Amino acid sequence: MSAIIQVDRVSKSFGGVRANIDISLTVEEGGITGLIGPNGSGKTTLFNSIVGYHPIDGGSIKFRDLEISKMLVPEIARLGLLRTFQQTRIYGKMDCVQNMLISLPHRKAKFLEMFRRYSSEEHERAEALLDFVGLYEKRYLQSGDLSFGQQKLLEFAMALMNQPSVLLLDEPTAGINPTLINGLIDRLKRANSDFGITLLVIEHNMRVIMNMADHVYCLAHGELLASGSPDEVQNDQSVIDAYLGAH
Amino acid sequence: MNLSKPALYIVLLVVIVAAPFLLPAYKTQLATLWLMIIVAMTWDMTGGQMGYNSLGNIFFYGTGMYVAAVITIGMVYDVGDYTNAAGGGIYAFTETQYFTGLVLGCIGAGLFCALSAILIGWPTFGLRGPYFAIGTLGMAIAAGELVSNWEWVGAGQGISMPNYPGDFETFKLLIYFIFAGVGVVLFIFLKWLYTTRFRSAINAIREDEDKAEAMGLRTLTYKLLTWSMAAFFVGIAGGISAFQLIHFEPLETAYQTINLGIFMVVCVLLGGKGTLWGPIIGAVLFHVVKEVTWNYFLGWQWVALGAIIIVTVVYFQDGLMGWLKHKRPEWFGIRVEKKDQIVTEPAE
Ligand SMILES: Nc1ncnc2c1ncn2[C@@H]1O[C@H](COP(=O)(O)OP(=O)(O)OP(=O)(O)O)[C@@H](O)[C@H]1O
Numbered sequence: 001m002s003a004i005i006q007v008d009r010v011s012k013s014f015g016g017v018r019a020n021i022d023i024s025l026t027v028e029e030g031g032i033t034g035l036i037g038p039n040g041s042g043k044t045t046l047f048n049s050i051v052g053y054h055p056i057d058g059g060s061i062k063f064r065d066l067e068i069s070k071m072l073v074p075e076i077a078r079l080g081l082l083r084t085f086q087q088t089r090i091y092g093k094m095d096c097v098q099n100m101l102i103s104l105p106h107r108k109a110k111f112l113e114m115f116r117r118y119s120s121e122e123h124e125r126a127e128a129l130l131d132f133v134g135l136y137e138k139r140y141l142q143s144g145d146l147s148f149g150q151q152k153l154l155e156f157a158m159a160l161m162n163q164p165s166v167l168l169l170d171e172p173t174a175g176i177n178p179t180l181i182n183g184l185i186d187r188l189k190r191a192n193s194d195f196g197i198t199l200l201v202i203e204h205n206m207r208v209i210m211n212m213a214d215h216v217y218c219l220a221h222g223e224l225l226a227s228g229s230p231d232e233v234q235n236d237q238s239v240i241d242a243y244l245g246a247h
Numbered sequence: 248m249n250l251s252k253p254a255l256y257i258v259l260l261v262v263i264v265a266a267p268f269l270l271p272a273y274k275t276q277l278a279t280l281w282l283m284i285i286v287a288m289t290w291d292m293t294g295g296q297m298g299y300n301s302l303g304n305i306f307f308y309g310t311g312m313y314v315a316a317v318i319t320i321g322m323v324y325d326v327g328d329y330t331n332a333a334g335g336g337i338y339a340f341t342e343t344q345y346f347t348g349l350v351l352g353c354i355g356a357g358l359f360c361a362l363s364a365i366l367i368g369w370p371t372f373g374l375r376g377p378y379f380a381i382g383t384l385g386m387a388i389a390a391g392e393l394v395s396n397w398e399w400v401g402a403g404q405g406i407s408m409p410n411y412p413g414d415f416e417t418f419k420l421l422i423y424f425i426f427a428g429v430g431v432v433l434f435i436f437l438k439w440l441y442t443t444r445f446r447s448a449i450n451a452i453r454e455d456e457d458k459a460e461a462m463g464l465r466t467l468t469y470k471l472l473t474w475s476m477a478a479f480f481v482g483i484a485g486g487i488s489a490f491q492l493i494h495f496e497p498l499e500t501a502y503q504t505i506n507l508g509i510f511m512v513v514c515v516l517l518g519g520k521g522t523l524w525g526p527i528i529g530a531v532l533f534h535v536v537k538e539v540t541w542n543y544f545l546g547w548q549w550v551a552l553g554a555i556i557i558v559t560v561v562y563f564q565d566g567l568m569g570w571l572k573h574k575r576p577e578w579f580g581i582r583v584e585k586k587d588q589i590v591t592e593p594a595e
């Protein structure tokens with residue numbers, strides 16, 4: 001395995017708030033990497049830095065040896081590095097199928113492609129992926145009318161439609177009915193194994209992380225606190241203290 | 248429903264062709280109606296479909312007028328000399344010169360405006376929401392002021408266009424049919440455009456631009472192209488108006504921010520944003536109401552218009568089409584949650 005994302009001593013402050021301090025981590029190609037930490041520890045900020053949402057104060061971010069820390073959000077997305085949002089974002093006035101179709105990759109899109117209709121294969125793929133996340137029955141409903149959890153699933157399906165090589169998921173199981181979480185874990189794993197998508201997952205649910213991740217990083221107060229296998233990190237005393245101290 | 252559609256279009260086409268003959272006294276008003284339809288439909292491309300409320304589209308109308316005038320005059324005379332003489336008799340145009348100017352002037356106006364939309368859109372599309380609206384409005388006002396101080400194009404006096412080489416009724420008929428032709432082409436163009444992925448993209452920008460960017464959409468390209476296509480048609484409409492009005496001046500006619508510049512927005516709000524037919528229905532309604540109040544309630548026309556705007560904005564925010572969509576979603580292919588009997592999952 002080789003590193004597909006390399007974050008090297010990245011810092012980011014918002015005014016006086018130091019959200020990320022000298023953070024270094026690597027995401028191995030083909031794997032599932034977990035990112036945990038108490039509320040406000042800087043996880044989402046790190047995601048935003050990686051996908052180019054804001055300029056970083058210092059450090060370097062490489063995607064397959066390409067420095068991306070100065071690139072813009074859509075450019076990075078077109079490289080195949082995609083993120084989902086903690087506050088789910090979908091196109092509320094469009095139905096699920098339309099949400100899926102507009103998520104097709106824009107990587108190789110030529111100028112005239114903009115003026116084509118969607119092909120029936122593309123429609124089929126959209127429906128197949130909606131089926132994959134369990135939203136097939138709802139496919140013609142306006143997505144804004146879906147429940148929060150369903151919107152989360154839709155956003156995940158949209159990300160798959162985009163065929164990224166790396167997917168950064170910001171709390172994919174938040175708001176999902178606990179009885180459905182096992183199903184979701186299974187789908188995330190299949191996205192990884194069947195579709196070959198490398199995952200970097202922010203999660204508060206330890207059971208999810210323990211079940212999926214092959215490597216875990218833990219942030220606290222903007223700094224990298226610990227890293228290792230899920231077991232190592234879960235039993236790390238500083239991690240336990242950070243979580244207890246946060247409450 | 249599907250069978251009656253071609254029939255509907257044939258009826259409409261007959262009405263469009265017959266209208267100026269059935270209502271010969273209203274040829275000019277009917278031509279103006281087409282102008283309203285064109286500016287409303289194009290305004291909706293950015294305002295309704297893409298969520299960028301421009302208050303500066305009137306810039307393309309005014310600029311289209313001037314470009315058409317400069318091309319028409321410039322092909323025959325020196326523009327500076329011509330405007331200096333303020334159209335004094337020595338400057339005659341032959342029939343060929345007039346019609347060449349009409350065709351090339353209007354096309355040139357469209358192309359020039361399409362290009363300027365890209366140049367102006369580059370900085371302004373960085374603005375969002377009300378900032379974009381005010382930014383584009385500021386641009387239109389500034390352009391009007393600049394042009395009204397520009398001697399070469401007649402400054403505040405404006406420009407007089409050549410006279411139509413024929414009788415006046417034929418001229419009015421010709422102007423009507425040019426406007427109607429452009430309007431129909433625009434309708435067909437948008438009807439097609441709104442079936443392509445281009446529409447999905449600009450709708451996505453309207454729904455959540457940050458999300459669209461995060462999914463890799465080339466948002467700036469879409470925004471510039473949309474505005475540019477709109478500007479093309481508005482520019483042509485401006486060019487036709489220049490010929491129709493014969494004389495026009497910068498602030499009251501060309502860059503008329505508070506009249507046509509606002510009317511086009513009102514038309515779209517009345518009819519319903521983000522729909523193909525909304526702007527057309529809105530333009531017809533608005534134009535009829537406006538003509539009636541202008542003719543029968545003179546002195547109160549602005550009050551009446553203000554009242555319409557208030558009622559629309561307060562009670563019918565989504566316009567007529569939006570209200571219909573809410574009442575009869577199935578007419579628009581929108582499905583609402585109900586026990587889906589028809590949809591059964593195919594066994595795989
Ligand atoms: N745009 C911003 N402007 C100012 N401060 C910010 C901004 N974004 C994040 N912060 C601050 O940075 C710190 C880290 O926030 P971040 O959202 O990265 O935490 P998180 O680990 O994702 O937390 P959670 O688990 O609650 O989602 C917080 O103190 C937050 O208030």
Ligand SMILES: [Mg+2]
Binds near residue numbers: 043170
């Ligand atoms: Mg977060």
